[in-house]
Amino acid sequence: xxxxxxxxxxxxxxxxxxxxxxxxxxxxxxxxxxxxxxxxxxxxxxxxxxxxxxxxxxxxxxxxxxxxxxxxxxxxxxxxxxxxxxxxxxxxxxxxxxxxxxx
Numbered sequence: 001x002x003x004x005x006x007x008x009x010x011x012x013x014x015x016x017x018x019x020x021x022x023x024x025x026x027x028x029x030x031x032x033x034x035x036x037x038x039x040x041x042x043x044x045x046x047x048x049x050x051x052x053x054x055x056x057x058x059x060x061x062x063x064x065x066x067x068x069x070x071x072x073x074x075x076x077x078x079x080x081x082x083x084x085x086x087x088x089x090x091x092x093x094x095x096x097x098x099x100x101x102x103x
Contacts, residue, residue, distance in 0.1 A: 015043035021050035024058030049081030066098040
């Protein structure tokens with residue numbers, strides 16, 4: 001059985017952080033809706049350290065989330081903890097045009 005996506009919200013020094021874990025696929029849609037309704041600051045960091053896999057529907061959810069946070073809310077979106085494969089997915093899908101990678 002696949003590990004569903006879980007989301008944890010944490011307040012860090014200069015920004016909000018969204019800690020993701022599990023598999024990001026169509027099952028994660030409600031999790032990303034919660035993220036979009038909960039993030040309220042001017043900067044957010046998405047931590048993908050514990051994400052095992054992202055499929056095409058997951059990429060679509062992330063794209064929609066990043067676009068809404070960036071364009072509608074003027075929120076600076078950053079990502080960290082990407083595996084080598086997930087980093088390649090972000091490059092190929094254009095997600096790095098919507099979010100800056102931080103280490």
